[in-house]
Structures are given as C-alpha cells and as structure tokens.
Amino acid sequence: MKIAFFNTKSYDRDYFENFSENSEIELTFFDGTLNCETTELTKGFDGVCVFVNDQLHADVIEKLAEHNNKIIALRCAGFNNVDLEAAEKHNIKVVRVPAYSPSAVAEHALALTLTLNRKTHKAYNRVRESNFSLERLTGFNLNGKTVGVIGTGKIGVEFAKIMQGLGCKVVAQDPYPNQELIDKGIEYINTEELLSKSDIISLHCPLTPESKHLINKETIKQMKRGAMLINTSRGALINTKDAIKGLKKGRIGYLGIDVYEQEEDLFFKDLSENIIQDEDIMRLMSFPNVLITSHQAFFTREALEQIATTTIQNILDFKQGKELKNQVSPQH
Structure with a gap:
C-alpha cells in the first residue's frame, strides 16, 4: 500500500x-x-x-x-x-x-508554567553573559495557588494530577467530568467561576466551533487580574488580538503558548533569515511575560x-x- x-x-x-x-x-x-x-x-x-x-x-x-x-x-x-x-x-x-503520551504534553505545560514563573530562560541568558544579578527574576510559590484546568481528557487529567502533586488547589471545567479527578478532590465548576478564581489557567480542550476563541475579550475580563494563561492544545482557543490587549492592560500576567492561531505559516520551519510578516506573533514576542514554543509539547x-x-x-x-x-x- x-x-x-x-x-x-x-x-x-x-x-x-x-x-x-x-x-x-x-x-x-x-x-x-x-x-x-x-x-x-x-x-x-x-x-x-x-x-x-x-x-x-x-x-x-x-x-x-x-x-x-x-x-x-x-x-x-x-x-x-x-x-x-x-x-x-x-x-x-x-x-x-x-x-x-499525554504525559509529554502535560509536562510541557508544566515547563511553560515554571519557566514563566521563575524566569529560568532569562537567568540562563544572564549567566552566559556573566550577569549573576537576581534583579527582576522574582517568582512565586506554586504551592497553594489555584490552578484551573479547562478540558479534562487524558492530557488535562495528567496536568491536573501534576499540579495537585505540587500542592496546588486544582479546579476543572469539562462537559464530561472525570471521576478519577473527582475522587482526588478536584472540583468541577463553570468557566466563569474558574476564570475568576484561578491563578493559573491551562487549556486542554479540543478545537470545536463552540470552543474557538474560548479566551476572548469577555472571558479575559473574567480572569483574575495578573493570572497566568497556558495553552498547549489548539491555537484558536485564544483570540490572539484580544490576548495582546489583555497583556497590555495587565489582565493577563503571563502567557505561555505552544500553539498559535496562524501557526501553519510559521511553526516547524526555520525562518531565522526571514522577515516575519505576522504582526501578532511579533507583538507577542515583544512582551517580557510571554513565552512561545513552536508546537513541541508532544515532542518526546x-x-x-x-x-x-x-x-x-x-x-x-x-x-x-x-x-x-x-x-x-x-x-x-
């Protein structure tokens, strides 16, 4: 064949x-x-x-x-x-x-979370230039923080268990609650409540007509101010232009994405000698509190x-x- x-x-x-x-x-x-x-x-x-x-x-x-x-x-x-x-x-x-390997994607979501929080990518670059200062590298303890998991399929379940293991309070949203997570004491709540309560929000749901632009100007207003948003699922779950506005206003405190709405023109290619025409991703890359990887969460x-x-x-x-x-x- x-x-x-x-x-x-x-x-x-x-x-x-x-x-x-x-x-x-x-x-x-x-x-x-x-x-x-x-x-x-x-x-x-x-x-x-x-x-x-x-x-x-x-x-x-x-x-x-x-x-x-x-x-x-x-x-x-x-x-x-x-x-x-x-x-x-x-x-x-x-x-x-x-x-x-749902673990691969869940672990990458954790990597984005930890890197954004503790700024290890910035510390690495500083030390390579013999700059050992700790200025502007302050992070926060994950232990005790509320983590909202939207979508509790296999990857979402793995991520929820990882964050619970780190001492976080995990809440979840999914039309079909997972009994394994309920047995572990994880509460299912509606999206609006999850957004308002969570210090960290991680997206693990499929892209459907209903979930497209799940994160938009209205839902960003519902988020706890300064919350961290992680997306290792599908790029179009986030309205990029609205996310940029949310970052500028400080509504989104940190953004970690492994997927992007228009990634088909960018990801999996070496464009280091090209002028990138996508103004939205260039704007995202200019924020100090944004971390982008190019669809590598699965890559183990x-x-x-x-x-x-x-x-x-x-x-x-x-x-x-x-x-x-x-x-x-x-x-x-």
Whole structure:
C-alpha cells in the first residue's frame, strides 16, 4: 500500500521508517504541506499521512478522491484541519492517533508554567553573559495557588494530577467530568467561576466551533487580574488580538503558548533569515511575560514512537479490512 507522507521532518523519517520497514506499507516522504497547491503529488497513492498544519479542506479532499486516495491518516490527535463531511461524501476514511503520551504534553505545560514563573530562560541568558544579578527574576510559590484546568481528557487529567502533586488547589471545567479527578478532590465548576478564581489557567480542550476563541475579550475580563494563561492544545482557543490587549492592560500576567492561531505559516520551519510578516506573533514576542514554543509539547521519544506505531497500525487495519478503532467521522 502506497502512502504519500506530507510535512516530513528528519525525526518523522527516523521513526516511521523504523516502524514501517517490515510492514506492507510503502511511504514516500514530501517536505511540503498538503494543500490545494500540492494535491497533484497524491497521484498514484492509496492514501496520505498528514499532520496538524496540512489543510484538508473540501476542495483538497475532492482532489484526493479523484486520485483514488482512500485513507487520510492523521499522525496527531486533533482533526479540525480535515473536512470530515467531505471525506465521508467521497468515502475516504479518516484515522488519527487519539493519544500519544499525554504525559509529554502535560509536562510541557508544566515547563511553560515554571519557566514563566521563575524566569529560568532569562537567568540562563544572564549567566552566559556573566550577569549573576537576581534583579527582576522574582517568582512565586506554586504551592497553594489555584490552578484551573479547562478540558479534562487524558492530557488535562495528567496536568491536573501534576499540579495537585505540587500542592496546588486544582479546579476543572469539562462537559464530561472525570471521576478519577473527582475522587482526588478536584472540583468541577463553570468557566466563569474558574476564570475568576484561578491563578493559573491551562487549556486542554479540543478545537470545536463552540470552543474557538474560548479566551476572548469577555472571558479575559473574567480572569483574575495578573493570572497566568497556558495553552498547549489548539491555537484558536485564544483570540490572539484580544490576548495582546489583555497583556497590555495587565489582565493577563503571563502567557505561555505552544500553539498559535496562524501557526501553519510559521511553526516547524526555520525562518531565522526571514522577515516575519505576522504582526501578532511579533507583538507577542515583544512582551517580557510571554513565552512561545513552536508546537513541541508532544515532542518526546516515547510520543514519537507511539505516533509512528499507531499510524502504521491504522493504515494496516484499513488495508486488511479490519475495524478502524481510531476512525473519526462527522458524528465524532
């Protein structure tokens, strides 16, 4: 079975070639993203393997169908970049990796929190320049602080347990409360109450029409003044322009993001010799209390192994006519 593999990086080749070498799958790697301009590359393939920034809109999926592609294998958990109704219309199966080391993402959310708080990134740069001053490096104790977790799927649960282990009071919001967290004494409250009570707010929910711009000018007003906001989930959960205004007014005291609304034009690329045209991210980068990483929360050896093995198994299951346990559909 021939699969066109888009958005290839060196680590993708390393892990996928290792896990597919003894399978019935032939992978052809392409550096670029899959979009309207690159659909011709899918000719002669049985399916495609894509990542978070590939854009599989209706017109792209129509081209995949014309080229007899039968499967879209997402090597990620999110599927908001795929028009599922168009895929179903053309009888193209869509599969994903529902979980690949939730601990990796939860631990990265903790890393953003600690770095923003204790300013270790600034201290590192100072010491390298022989500046051993502690001026303007003051942080705060996490112990005893209230942490609000929005979204308590597998990653949110891991993050909540980590923060509770650090002595934080954890509150949560999710339409479907997790009994494991309730048993640990974590209270589920509504979003407005969570925003007003939390010293640290961490987003761990999927991007849906309902959750898009969950953090906006109105919800930022509901936040405790000076609170820390962390997002390792999906960039469009935050209205970037409203977040910038919230930072300028001091409503948001710290912002740590591993995802960004317009990241498909930036992340996973070396743009160090380019002039960045995105004014919003340049403005964010100018704030001393903002920390941005480029969608690396998942990036551990364990997660990469899980992504590769699950993706290959999803494709093999399709080839062999087995049940697709990781299939997503418009009704998902």
